[in-house]
Amino acid sequence: MKIVVVSDTHMPRMNKKLPERLIRELVNADEIIHAGDWTNLAVYEELAKYTTTHGVAGNNDGEDIIKQFGYRKVLKFEGYRIGIVHGHGAVKRKATESHAIDTFKGVRLDALVYGHSHIPVLKRIGGLLVFNPGSPTDKRRQSLYSFGILRVEEGLLSAKHVFYSDKT
Known part of the structure; x- marks a missing residue:
């Protein structure tokens, strides 16, 4: 199963259409997750x-x-529980990730998807996969635009970023 993950599209202000690089992944996606700021x-x-x-x-x-x-x-995909939250509301911008994690305190998750910071993140905290796809249209201080792909294959959940320089 292929799940394309986006956040912070900020359209139409930051782009009038979905980037071509993103569209190439959407055409064979099984599901799509958007972590807010549509x-x-x-x-x-x-x-x-x-x-x-x-x-x-x-x-x-x-x-x-x-x-x-x-x-x-x-959301539940093939037995994996994925929490989705934008992540805004933290007192300090650097606390976006911890705020997103705290949103699901006491909830059993296999993965957490969040946005807001526009900073791509992929890491594990204990058994939790923590993933921020970045933004496909508004890279802010990042060198590249990005989105993500979650995969469930052979009973395993994995994630990766797709980075690119042209948002057209």
Whole structure:
């Protein structure tokens, strides 16, 4: 199973369309996860053309997106429990990751997907896979744009980033 993971698209302000590099992965995705800051429901509609799209709202999303997705979600794929949250609300920006983790305190998860910082993260904390895909359209101080791919193959959950320099 291939799950394409995005966050912080900030469309249409940061880009008028999904980047071609992202589209190449979407065409054969089994599922899509968006970790917030869509900023427009049209982003959901575009992603949903490819496959089932799940997500949460971020701090730059309007009431329509908040109502449709909420701020926190636990998804289950082939027995793996994946928590999704945007990660905003921390007192300090550097605390985004710990704030995202604390959001699911007491909840059994195999992986946590969050966004907000636009900083790609892939690590394990104990048995928890912690993943921030970065942003496919707004790299901020990062050298490259990015999104992620989660895979469940042969009973194992893995993640990787896809980095690229051109968001068109």
